[in-house]
Amino acid sequence: MTKVLIIIPAFNEAGNVGAAVDQVRRSSVPCDILVVDDGSTDTTAQEARAHKAVVLSLPFNLGIGGAVQTGFKYAREHGYDIAVQIDGDGQHDASYLARLIEPIERQQADLVIGSRFLAPSDGFKSTFTRRVGIRFFVSLINMLTATKITDPTSGFRAYSRKMIASFAMYYPHDFPEPEAVVVAKRANAVILEIPVVMRARQGGVSSIGSIKSLYYMLKVTVAILLHMIRRRERHENDH
Amino acid sequence: MTIRLLAILISSVIFLYVLDLVRRRKLTFKYALAWLFVSAAAVISAIFHKLLFAVAAWLGFELPSNFIFFSLMCVFVVLSLLLTVFLCQQNERNNCMAQKISILESSIADLKKKISP
Numbered sequence: 619m620t621k622v623l624i625i626i627p628a629f630n631e632a633g634n635v636g637a638a639v640d641q642v643r644r645s646s647v648p649c650d651i652l653v654v655d656d657g658s659t660d661t662t663a664q665e666a667r668a669h670k671a672v673v674l675s676l677p678f679n680l681g682i683g684g685a686v687q688t689g690f691k692y693a694r695e696h697g698y699d700i701a702v703q704i705d706g707d708g709q710h711d712a713s714y715l716a717r718l719i720e721p722i723e724r725q726q727a728d729l730v731i732g733s734r735f736l737a738p739s740d741g742f743k744s745t746f747t748r749r750v751g752i753r754f755f756v757s758l759i760n761m762l763t764a765t766k767i768t769d770p771t772s773g774f775r776a777y778s779r780k781m782i783a784s785f786a787m788y789y790p791h792d793f794p795e796p797e798a799v800v801v802a803k804r805a806n807a808v809i810l811e812i813p814v815v816m817r818a819r820q821g822g823v824s825s826i827g828s829i830k831s832l833y834y835m836l837k838v839t840v841a842i843l844l845h846m847i848r849r850r851e852r853h854e855n856d857h
Numbered sequence: 858m859t860i861r862l863l864a865i866l867i868s869s870v871i872f873l874y875v876l877d878l879v880r881r882r883k884l885t886f887k888y889a890l891a892w893l894f895v896s897a898a899a900v901i902s903a904i905f906h907k908l909l910f911a912v913a914a915w916l917g918f919e920l921p922s923n924f925i926f927f928s929l930m931c932v933f934v935v936l937s938l939l940l941t942v943f944l945c946q947q948n949e950r951n952n953c954m955a956q957k958i959s960i961l962e963s964s965i966a967d968l969k970k971k972i973s974p
Contacts, residue, residue, distance in 0.1 A: 654959070674959040680952055688956040695960065791952070 620723055622649035623698040625689030627682050628706035632660040639669040641712040642704065647719065652692055656685040683794035690786040701777045710774040714814045718776045727810035728781045729802050731767060732774035737813035747831050754835060755796050762846055763803040767811055770796040774814060781807060793838045800845045861906060868899035895932055
């Protein structure tokens with residue numbers, strides 16, 4: 619029996635996180651649900667607990683990378699075979715969970731990404747500027763790591779035991795989604811994508827404005843390039 | 858002549874201040890070493906200024922003052938780089954501890970539930 623852990627990073631998601639937990643539970647996948655409360659100042663933790671999720675409360679805000687990594691550490695400690703990262707703001711549809719973890723159960727992949735751009739569909743595909751940015755990262759990452767991914771910024775992902783162990787030790791904190799693809803690829807992980815439909819963000823604003831997006835792209839590019847010169851083994855974070 | 862006295866005075870004060878910080882355990886050996894070295898070099902070059910001038914001339918600086926500014930700049934660049942490394946290390950450790958605390962907290966809560974259901 620494969621043990622599956624659903625990791626929901628949540629920062630001030632009161633009003634959303636309960637619904638996200640319920641949605642995961644309604645899916646056909648038997649799993650444990652972990653909400654990582656990333657130093658929220660609202661009632662995110664209480665709400666998640668009321669919906670019978672395991673809650674880890676970080677004493678201060680670490681950002682999404684630090685929150686998800688906390689989930690990997692928990693998964694490693696409790697011997698989970700598969701971890702799934704899903705947003706707490708209702709962007710991701712939990713009905714794809716079964717399809718997301720299937721390639722890992724069959725040992726065909728170490729990292730499965732739910733991609734918005736793989737199949738023609740009419741779901742939410744982000745704003746125009748963000749799509750341009752995503753296309754740029756796609757070419758950059760695919761060129762550097764010889765992958766063929768289409769949605770490196772998607773935070774709807776499933777991880778194998780090998781990935782859990784590796785990311786529990788080192789997980790990028792600055793731009794975790796695109797960086798993690800590069801880190802995983804450099805650790806010789808098999809990366810697979812499955813088509814998913816995403817909803818537009820329910821409440822809350824995207825953290826990236828259109829004026830700042832050029833600077834953002836530059837930063838992510840540098841971050842990704844720096845990963846290419848980084849040593850593959852890194853254990854500093856493994857305390 | 859007064860400027861030399863001033864230089865000797867200030868560099869000595871800095872050197873003694875570093876020693877005092879170590880004495881009062883405000884500075885650990887690891888970080889005191891670099892400061893002791895730099896301030897000792899300052900004291901020595903203030904006292905034996907001829908030596909400083911000779912080194913400056915040998916390196917090709919037209920003015921000894923330029924050599925002093927250049928060396929100071931180098932010291933500060935290296936120092937701030939080292940401090941940034943230290944800061945990153947502390948930050949990472951801090952993050953790790955936050956993560957560990959959250960995991961430990963949840964296992965404590967689990968244990969409590971097991972003891973008194």
